[in-house]
Amino acid sequence: MAAKHDVVAPAVVSNGANGHHQRSSSKRTIPAVMLNSGHRMPVVGLGVWRMEKTAIRGLIHAAIREGYRHFDCAAKYQNEAEVGDALAEAFEAGLVKREDLFITTKLWNSDHGHVIEACKDSLKKLKLDYLDLYLIHFPVATRHTEIGTTASVIGEDGVLDMDTTVSLEATWRAMEELVHMGLVRSIGISNYGVFLTRDCLAYAKIKPAVNQMEIHPYFQRDSLVKFCQKHGICVTAHTPLGGSTANTKLFGSLSCLDDPVIKELADKYGKTPAQLVLRWGLQKKTAVIPKTSKVERLRENLEALDFDISEEDMEEIKAIDRNCRSNQPAKFWGIDVYS
Ligand SMILES: NC(=O)c1ccc[n+]([C@@H]2O[C@H](COP(=O)([O-])OP(=O)(O)OC[C@H]3O[C@@H](n4cnc5c(N)ncnc54)[C@H](OP(=O)(O)O)[C@@H]3O)[C@@H](O)[C@H]2O)c1
Numbered sequence: 001m002a003a004k005h006d007v008v009a010p011a012v013v014s015n016g017a018n019g020h021h022q023r024s025s026s027k028r029t030i031p032a033v034m035l036n037s038g039h040r041m042p043v044v045g046l047g048v049w050r051m052e053k054t055a056i057r058g059l060i061h062a063a064i065r066e067g068y069r070h071f072d073c074a075a076k077y078q079n080e081a082e083v084g085d086a087l088a089e090a091f092e093a094g095l096v097k098r099e100d101l102f103i104t105t106k107l108w109n110s111d112h113g114h115v116i117e118a119c120k121d122s123l124k125k126l127k128l129d130y131l132d133l134y135l136i137h138f139p140v141a142t143r144h145t146e147i148g149t150t151a152s153v154i155g156e157d158g159v160l161d162m163d164t165t166v167s168l169e170a171t172w173r174a175m176e177e178l179v180h181m182g183l184v185r186s187i188g189i190s191n192y193g194v195f196l197t198r199d200c201l202a203y204a205k206i207k208p209a210v211n212q213m214e215i216h217p218y219f220q221r222d223s224l225v226k227f228c229q230k231h232g233i234c235v236t237a238h239t240p241l242g243g244s245t246a247n248t249k250l251f252g253s254l255s256c257l258d259d260p261v262i263k264e265l266a267d268k269y270g271k272t273p274a275q276l277v278l279r280w281g282l283q284k285k286t287a288v289i290p291k292t293s294k295v296e297r298l299r300e301n302l303e304a305l306d307f308d309i310s311e312e313d314m315e316e317i318k319a320i321d322r323n324c325r326s327n328q329p330a331k332f333w334g335i336d337v338y339s
Helices: 053-066 080-092 109-126 168-180 194-203 222-230 244-251 260-269 273-283 295-306 311-318
Strands: 032-034 040-042 070-072 102-107 131-136 184-190 210-214 234-238
Touching: 040 102, 053 080, 053 295, 080 109, 102 109, 109 131, 109 168, 131 168, 131 210, 168 184, 168 194, 184 194, 194 222, 210 222, 222 234, 260 273, 260 311, 273 295, 273 311
Parallel strands: 070 102, 102 131, 131 184, 184 210, 210 234
Antiparallel strands: 032 040
16 A cells, blocks of 8 residues: 555554554553554554563463554564464454454564565464564664574674665565565564665655654654654654663663653652653654563553643653663674664
8 A cells, every 4th residue: 555645643642532443352442543554553562572482472462451452573583483373372262353453573684685585484483464564673784694593693803794785775675565465564664763764765665654763761862753753654662661671781771760750750640650651652652662571561551541741741851861772782783883
């Protein structure tokens, strides 16, 4: 389907008010945003990066019962097969129907020259016959390794082995082909800044429906968010909790959940810091995909839909921006690809 240019940002409102009403007995209906592809995406999803393989089945089924309909996966997370098993079981048990779910997965860097095969491999693992959204995980092609291996080969110089022969335009053409083949409903980009997003808009025959990027109160990225929304690209905030303790452990990042302003405002609204931060993301008209491995937090995170932060308090949160990326791939790649 051709991209619509007049669709801008999600109108995020309280639970149900402009939502996509789904046929299920789950606890709540999560509002959805209309993408420029003509498909709807629930504004809260569950990220599955760093989810233990053995816990995935229980978490996905619990999430579906809580009302989650949007799952954010990636070939790189190396757990698509476990997600696929959990989904297949959920369909079979009548917990949810395929058409009521929104499943995203992502093309890994080493597969930019092999988009169709990589997507088919993800579909096979996820046990699906189409994806709702397929994203280019990062705007960088790296040395190809066998499909499914999602390696990040490091050269002898200790730096990520990048492939300078594959352009992002060529990768995008193949992404468009996936839509024509009926394997993918919407296509998008991830971790693209203003320069690359603008360029993508110039060569895209099918415009990117989504740009998924790190956003939280310590890394607010107002200019990029506004640029995407102005051009009809829905912004999804990955790492919407700032990665919390997981990124403190992995990257040494400072967690916005510990910020005194966040804690004070959370108290004021009778919410947890995580709920406040997710609500802030929703009020910035971004979709949020928090990850949790704790069943009780699945509901806690969805309850971000149930209140409003005043304009004055949104301004207070604006003031704590540190322009500070919490997820730092340079740790693994020997190069700061954002430099
Ligand atoms: N496109 C990309 O390049 C990219 C990059 C990074 C992430 N992502 C996507 O975005 C998703 C989310 O990012 P993320 O997992 O890195 O970071 P995140 O969702 O911001 O934070 C996850 C951390 O927050 C904790 N947490 C969850 N709910 C909480 C709550 N209510 N209170 C306190 N702590 C809470 C989790 O711990 P527990 O598990 O113990 O609850 C975990 O430590 C990923 O799963 C992935 O799908 C995409």
